[in-house]
Amino acid sequence: MSLIYPAVKFVIGRVADILSPDSAKFFIEVRCNDFNLPWDEFNFEGPKREVQWELLEKAYNTVYDWYQKSNGKWIMGDTLSYADIIVAGFVLSYKRVLKEDEWARISLWNGGKWAQLLTDPVRS
CATH class of the missing domain: 1.20.5 (Single alpha-helices involved in coiled-coils or other helix-helix interfaces)
Structure with a gap:
């Protein structure tokens, strides 16, 4: 958080x-x-908004690193955790609240990880 x-x-x-x-x-x-x-x-809008975008992307780069360090598709490997639910909840809220082009921007970060997260089934 x-x-x-x-x-x-x-x-x-x-x-x-x-x-x-x-x-x-x-x-x-x-x-x-x-x-x-x-x-x-x-x-x-404007430059101040870009700074916020940079902060958000940096945060999700860190979260992406957590996923990369696990030996599965979730933060704790093959076990869905509360952390995964929190991440998915935020990502889903971005998809719902942001404008289409803004969601497209997030959905491309980290090789499309955040869009994929919303389509992955919970069961592995």
Whole structure:
């Protein structure tokens, strides 16, 4: 979580775009309070967004290394773990929340690992 949280502000900013107006209002208020930041710190474009992309990719490079060190398809080898569920949950949220071109960007990282993760069956 410490790898991902610093890099997800722009993802959080996209969530409000897919919610109903009332839900978006509540979501924005809660996230601003949770992070003690104004909403414009979550909803931005340009160079600041690129820095967030770089942080997110760096985080997923580290997570990818964990998968590479195992002797199976999961972080703990052939055993699906809570860590795998957390990773898949975040990846699925990106696919749902981000714009199509943004998801395409993530899905290409690490040889397509993150798109593949969402299609792999749990049983080996």
